[in-house]
Amino acid sequence: MNQTVTNNLTGLKMFEWLKQQKALIALLVLIVVASLLNDQFFTTGNLMNILRQTSVNAIIAVGMTLVILTAGIDLSVGAILALTGALGASMVSAELPLIVALPLTLLLGGALGAMNGLLISKGKVQAFIATLVTMTAIRGLTMVYTEGRPISTGFTDTADSFAFIGTGWMAGVPVPVWLMLITFVLIWALLTHTRLGRYIYAIGGNESAARLSGINVDRVKIAVYALSGTMAALAGLIVTSRLSSAQPTAGTSYELDAIAAVVVGGASLAGGRGFIWGTLVGALIIGFLNNALNLLDVSSYYQMIAKAGVILLAVLADRKANA
């Protein structure tokens, strides 16, 4: 008798846990179905390919997760990717040592993000508007700076080493995938084990209560947007390195893909609820879906519609769960 009760209890807990893992289950289903439909799908080469393609969106989505956890939004990440990519390419082509150029580029992305944070916290501009403004301005700056043309990283030794970031492999895994994994682990640690992480959840859950609990809300928001900008700059380096040149239009609409990954991963746009691993799963779902549809020769027009369907499903499933 008691045994059954315990079994039922663990069964119930399993069920509850599975309910939380809808995105993960969807990802597994997607992989199984895609593998059955096309024998090219489940091969190491293709899987690594997908992971590498996903890494840029996933890295941006990490920063976006932080922002969305505070009940904010960051539309400027695609533009930051383009500008930092262009500046990075210029530094590399000028043969600035990478040990200086890379941190400088990341710092620049952080500074641009911090500007968003300042506008939102001190300027009291809504996040959507503030980052829409900076997105437009940074996009414009990129065009001015590049004169609308790609910037090549050149053909120097520096450029060759720089190419390793986007094209290199380590231990059988592409470097961008390593960077993605490191980013996720670091931000996971930040969210679960540090004061800042706790404050991020508290602000998204109830900003007034966070303030009255003595949390410097402005400072946390600035930090969060700065991190988002830094992530965008890292993505910018990867994209630039992969192509050995910076495209002025790089990163266009990447902010929307990142938001989609976060939402599919189960975070709430209202803030305070969401997990970093969910975002990884969300980014992978979008990446795997694109790849599978490519392999199945589905036109990219239909791919967009399929992506929209996945996002809608994710949100509806989430609403059901929280109703």
Place this chain on the structure above:
Amino acid sequence: MKALLSLTGIEKSFPGVKALDGAQLNVYPGQVMALMGENGAGKSTMMKVMTGIYQADAGQITLNGEPVTFNGPRQSQAAGISIIHQELNLIDNLSIAENIFLGREPQKALGFIDWTKMFDDADALLARLNVQRSSREKMGNLPLGEQQMVEIAKALSFDSNIIVMDEPTDALTEPETQSLFNVIRELRQEGVGIVYISHRLQEIFTICDRVTVMRDGQFVAESATSDLNEESLIELMVGRKLQDLYPRVDHQSGQISMTVRNLSGKGINDISFDLHEGEILGFNGLMGAGRSELMRVLFGDVKRIRGVVELYGEPIHPVHPSEGIKAGIAYISEDRKGDGLVLGMSVKQNMSLSSLTALSYMGAINADKEHAQATYFKDAFNVKTPSLDQPIGKLSGGNQQKAAIAKGLMAKPKVLILDEPTRGVDVGAKREIYELINQFKQEGMSIILVSSDMPEVMGMSDRIMVMKDGCISGEFDATNVTQEQLLAAAIGKH
């Protein structure tokens, strides 16, 4: 006499608490029925059952002798019941008339709004309530008291034969209250049945014909007002003598811990007082008198304009709650849901939220330390929760409040400010919170207790300051003051 509406044997449970357990209420035509009971006695739940916002688990509702069920406020409204809620449900950006007729605007042909009729009807309602305003004015421009009058006008506009008034005078001035009473007398003449909920005993004896008393979700008594006096009514409400409800401890207060001199800020003006160690200093006054604003200036959440605050001789002028906490002030908000707790976070995470600096090393939270601290406070305050990782929103009001106090105390304050600490807390948990507060007092903590509940502030405090319009309007020795004296100071009559 035949009742217009009667509710009998009503039961209603929520997860973890039985809010109503055999509650009963009769509404008679042309009579004002007072519904009395302490906070948490179940009055609001009863009103929600009556208007169909909640469905009763058991019991019967009869309207004109016919059993009815209401599945939502629209159904009860259609049946002729309207309610004036304690919280205002008004839209600031719309005009007074639009607020009154929201969702049922008078229409002309083709569905166009008949603005002339709408404004004229609204003006007539305002005139009836003696409100000197044009119904074209924006709602947001009105002071709180007049907004309440608009809410009353809205209820009147339904031409209901039963009107429920939940604390209608809370935000009203004396002349506004008199206008309301005149309208109530008119309605009574017209045969309307009125349910009147108020904490103000004088009002009950002025305007009500009969009284129904509830306690702990149960029906206690129904009686003609003329058969009762204040003392017997209070006894019915609390079910014991006042002294038993408020376990005052006698304790010699110590040295002065905080001095406030000529403090002014947004919503407060020229406030001066001293606070001692081991003392409970009560703050009473009407809604909007500036009590919470004063506390938030002390805490650093509202801007100070002039004046001096000293804590043990050191001037402290926090400009952010983080500085207030660092200086040694804990402020437990009156609004747990609004700005007191992060309801989606766990009990433990809420408790430690103000103390994470002390619980971390180089930015990383020491999970063991945090758990130990939270466990200590959970046990010391008897917070009833299945686990420290339970989302705090799932706890009862009383346990949420205990956790909120734990949050304040974990930061090791010198002064503890409790703003309405027993609001929305059931009677049993109330007593536990009082005992906790007394324990802090005996340990020498300096305590400020802000409360609108007169028996509470009288039963717990050593001294009572009364505020009105942002100023201190009276100071009393709590052992030697009457409700009348407090009220007189609160409304400014001497």
